[in-house]
Amino acid sequence: MTALTLNLNSVIKLTREQFYQLCQENPDLKLERNAQGELIIMPPTGGETGKSNSHINAQIWFWNDQNQLGEVFDSSTGFTLPSGADRSPDVAWVEKSRWDALTKEQREKFIPVCPDFVIEILSPNDSLIKTQKKMQEYIENGCRLGWLINRKKQEVEIYRPGQDVEVLKSPQILEGEDTLPGFVDKLFRPRLGIKL
Template structure:
């Protein structure tokens, strides 16, 4: 099953509050919204992808707890990006000083902030092209470092501000570089 995109503009334009309420009223569904207001209904992941995504998040959360310079998020977190899109990366991290600039209400809803770091794990139902476009959208909105992991081809695309995308073949680890200083993502259990 692939993601379904619905253009509501001819009929209505959802406010941020209405979009939030729609998501809360339909918690069995996962929604994203493009910068142009199209509603994207994401299919649930299968068991293998869910397990691998959990392992990604686990590693990021463990490092975050030890490091203490930021806050990590799982795939159920939706961020309001500066371009107006509402996106849910599979894993994300934000510097604590940036997170702390948000109000409590902003933190409770869909935080109006772009993460510093994101991971997207390509699932069998994801389009590689659409996910690559999503990674570029993250960069355009302020992400400093992003990993697009394609388990099927055992490739990782690394997205960095101001640089060309780097493609790695079957890496054993990925470095958080200077964005997540000291973070190393072990890929053995992700492949």
């Protein structure tokens, strides 16, 4: 099952609060909204994708727990980007000063910032082109580093502001660079299904 996109703009243009309420009233649906206001209904992931997501999220969480440089979020967290899009990356990290600047109310709803770091893991039914566009959207909205993990092709696409996308084939390690200083995942490949 692939993601479905609904264009309701000719019927109703949802405000940020209405979209948030729609998500709260339909907790069994994973919903995103692009900058044009179209609703995207995301299907659940399969076991391998979910396992990979859990492993990499745990690695980022452990790194952050040791360094205390920000906050880590899972795929159920909504972010309202400056463009107006509402997205839920598979893994997200927000630098501490940006998180601390948010009010309690802002923290309770969809977070009104673009994460500093995101990971999207391509599910077998995901569109590569649409996911690549989503990664570009994160970068255009202020994300400093993004990884698109394509288990099927054994690739990781690395997104950085002002640079061409770097594609790594069966990488030995992934590094957090200046965004996640000191983060190195040497056990990355076996956990995410990337093989030699």
